[in-house]
Amino acid sequence: MQWATLAAGAALLAPAAAQQMLRFPCSQLVVERTDPLVNPGMKYTPHLHQIVGGDAFNVTMDPNTDLAKQSKCTSCSYTQDKSNYWTAVMFFKAKNGTYTRVPQIGNGGPQGKLHNSGGLDLYYIPSGKVTAFKKGFRMLAGNAGNTDPSKVKMSNICHRCWTSTSDTPFVGGAPCTGTDTVDIPSDPKCKMIRQTIIFPTCWDGVNLDSPDHQSHVAYGQGSGASGGGACPSTHPVKLPQIMYELMWDVSKFADKSLWPSDNSKPFVYSMNIGGPAAHGDYVFGWEGDSLQKAMDNGCTLNQACSKAGLTVQQPATYDACVKKQQAPEEVNGWLKELPVGEKAIKA
Known part of the structure; x- marks a missing residue:
């Protein structure tokens, strides 16, 4: 079924859609201060992440390890996907200077509602013939230290203000178009904020990683969630386009009297920085060649696909795949300060 058909009436993508x-x-596997991509081996990394995927996730993540064989479960609906995906956590800053995590809910849209317990929605979007990621492949999208929205291409990382607590009916066009912004919206009319992170789709064909976790990949000529477009000669191998979507429920913070009195932003990521610092990490862990077969055989949406051997778990099963914090600290409830540097302190 074509995406253009699925999205009829919602104008999700141009006719050249995948x-x-x-x-x-x-669903969320764990929320903790680890980052085996940027800070391998470190506990209590500079900021908090939410991690989803296979339970083989650990502080070091040896690239020679086959995550699919080491994971006993995955918090993703596809049983064969033991990859790990992680992002920063959004916090609300109150008038008194305390912080609390913004709740997350499942995302809907023209393709139907998905169930998450925290976590995020994953997209793998092919455009023509694509080469699936190899064992040991990893990459990073975005810059956790960036404060300048002009340095972010809005078609790759963006936020959308939802003025209802329901995303049905779906309103708006393709991800990262229209009124979407790089900054996190600061408008009491917003009841939900959707965050989108789109990864590069072109690979140099040689390196499974690079020192900055970005140089071995590149964005193609396409824009937004289109599958990526033509690749540059430096990165000629076309990859499936990975997109993260997260739905942050800000409805209980809509009363502006709760917001900071110094006019600072009410919503920040766990680095204590706003939307320009949004980022996502990816470590490949699909079983065998299941992802390549899925891309080659037209497997679609959140459905079982016998041609690729893909099976779908029920929500109760993938919700139950959780992991104890490897860097233990209490990150729920109201905090005096964000958990950066020192351990989190309850308000």
């Missing part, structure tokens, strides 16, 4: 895409939910 013929199919995997679109599936992943």
